[in-house]
Amino acid sequence: METEIRFTHKDLVEQCKTGKTNSQYELYALYVDAMYNVGLRFLGNKEDAEDIVQDSFVDAFKNLGGFKYESSFGAWLKRIVINKSINHLKAKRIPVVPLETQEYHLTEETIVETEAIDIGNVKLGIAKLPEGYKQIINLYLIEGYDHAEIAEILGIATSTSKSQYHRAKKKLLEIISEL
Known part of the structure; x- marks a missing residue:
């Protein structure tokens, strides 16, 4: 009988910090749909949302060493997606009216x-x-x-x-x- 090992989100983050790609994939699978929905709400465009989410995961995994658990990984990643979405809209010069x-x-x-x-x-x-x-x-x-x-x-x-x-x-x- 095969025993399935379950990891907490913190365990997955810690394993990602050591470069384990399987853990990165699991963390990605846990959050990709939610982050896509956040990006889509901001950008209103599926392709832009997909790009922003991919860029956000790349940045998150690159900067995981700086993640200090001051919030959940999901909240930290969501902030990255939101900031990237807003920067994307700013780059397209869609202003907020003062x-x-x-x-x-x-x-x-x-x-x-x-x-x-x-x-x-x-x-x-x-x-x-x-x-x-x-x-x-x-x-x-x-x-x-x-x-x-x-x-x-x-x-x-x-x-x-x-x-x-x-x-x-x-x-x-x-x-x-x-x-």
């Missing part, structure tokens, strides 16, 4: 009736948002970053992150109501 160029008051709130909103419509709505809005919605609602973290990731002011989020949310609700 607060100063908009007339928007944070006291204005959109009131939404308490109807159930179809998750499929939400996904379609997010896909139709302008890229800057899509980034903020993905980072805040989907990935769970707070506005200070978003500001740091995107290189913008916290107030800009907040105002962009409010505008993005308002635009998303408009799009959803038209679906």
Whole structure:
């Protein structure tokens, strides 16, 4: 009877640090789908998402020696994917609109009736948002970053992150109501 040996994620990371390619493959298999979904949410393009995920894994494995377990491996890798996705969008020159160029008051709130909103419509709505809005919605609602973290990731002011989020949310609700 063959005994199957199971490794924890930490065990796999430690084995990867020693250069064991089988462990790298196992770690890759555990995270590739989730990281692809993160990249796809940001980039909206399957090919770009695949490229970003591959580059992210390469960078992660190259820099594994610096991984200190201050977070889970998955959270660390997700941050790499998000940063690479944002840098890819910046390279394509898709800007986040600064607060100063908009007339928007944070006291204005959109009131939404308490109807159930179809998750499929939400996904379609997010896909139709302008890229800057899509980034903020993905980072805040989907990935769970707070506005200070978003500001740091995107290189913008916290107030800009907040105002962009409010505008993005308002635009998303408009799009959803038209679906």
